Amino acid sequence: MIYVIIVISLATxxxxxxxxxxxxxxxxxxxxxxxxNDRKTNKKIDMALIDKDIENLGLEINKLIDLHxxxxxxxxxxxDEHKHAVANMSHDLRTPLTSILGYIQMAEADNLTxxxxxxxxxxxxxxxxxxxxxxxxxxxLSVIESSEYxxxxxxxxxxxxxxxxxxxFYDRLNEKNMEPSITMPETDIFIISDDSAVKRxxxxxxxxxxxxxxxxxxxxxxxxxSMARLIVKNDAHSLTEEAxxxxxxxxxTVDQSRSGTSTGLGLSIVKSLMEKMNGTIxxxxxxxxxxxxxxxxxxx
Numbered sequence: 271m272i273y274v275i276i277v278i279s280l281a282t283x284x285x286x287x288x289x290x291x292x293x294x295x296x297x298x299x300x301x302x303x304x305x306x307n308d309r310k311t312n313k314k315i316d317m318a319l320i321d322k323d324i325e326n327l328g329l330e331i332n333k334l335i336d337l338h339x340x341x342x343x344x345x346x347x348x349x350d351e352h353k354h355a356v357a358n359m360s361h362d363l364r365t366p367l368t369s370i371l372g373y374i375q376m377a378e379a380d381n382l383t384x385x386x387x388x389x390x391x392x393x394x395x396x397x398x399x400x401x402x403x404x405x406x407x408x409x410x411l412s413v414i415e416s417s418e419y420x421x422x423x424x425x426x427x428x429x430x431x432x433x434x435x436x437x438x439f440y441d442r443l444n445e446k447n448m449e450p451s452i453t454m455p456e457t458d459i460f461i462i463s464d465d466s467a468v469k470r471x472x473x474x475x476x477x478x479x480x481x482x483x484x485x486x487x488x489x490x491x492x493x494x495x496s497m498a499r500l501i502v503k504n505d506a507h508s509l510t511e512e513a514x515x516x517x518x519x520x521x522x523t524v525d526q527s528r529s530g531t532s533t534g535l536g537l538s539i540v541k542s543l544m545e546k547m548n549g550t551i552x553x554x555x556x557x558x559x560x561x562x563x564x565x566x567x568x569x570x
């Protein structure tokens with residue numbers, strides 16, 4: 271009987287000690303969470319490995335902290351991008367508007383010939399067309415990025431689209447004396463996506479390559495490991511790695527010049543459309559050659 275009492279006593283002492291240790295650990299975790307919530311520390315939860323369930327609780331709390339940190343960073347980044355976009359939009363609207371008004375006012379002068387007036391009005395018209403493109407692309411990007419914007423799901427022939435877009439760029443390529451190198455598969459490549467979105471992506475990539483290539487352009491379409499890849503390459507010897515990684519930022523232009531025809535939104539539209547299509551897009555810069563790779567899951 272005495273042995274039973276001793277065993278029960280020892281078990282009771284062990285359980286009480288265990289309970290006190292667990293309570294102490296829970297209190298410690300609670301204190302750390304209080305410090306974190308009060309912004310007194312950014313440190314994750316530390317815990318003693320005395321209980322598997324307590325350990326799992328600490329791990330899940332740390333995962334939640336990681337998610338909070340990630341979401342906060344995204345929120346800050348979105349806020350900064352929004353401010354930057356508004357500032358750039360204001361600048362890009364104000365500059366051509368001021369310019370247009372200036373040329374129109376000069377054209378109203380009485381001491382100008384008809385030819386001089388027509389030249390000034392022509393410049394004003396071209397500036398107005400650029401402003402129209404800017405507003406159209408900004409609106410398009412805003413629509414694409416909205417949660418209400420949905421793409422169609424249809425069987426799309428990438429090879430057929432690639433040929434069609436290349437033919438539509440024949441005149442622009444000819445004006446630049448460019449003869450693009452084209453690599454196509456013998457068979458058709460199909461994906462499930464939105465036909466118009468795929469065309470818009472390729473059109474913007476071609477426009478970017480033609481505008482900024484300091485050599486020639488290379489286009490290839492391939493299928494590998496059940497993935498379809500559209501690759502647009504162009505010579506870009508003056509392009510830096512930092513500039514290449516910022517190409518998809520809103521309003522970003524490589525030369526930072528406001529006098530050209532680029533709105534800095536074309537590649538942002540490409541990225542947003544690729545995300546909506548559940549595709550991927552990456553930029554690579556190797557030995558002065560810029561590669562933009564669009565990838566979709568292919569279907570039979």
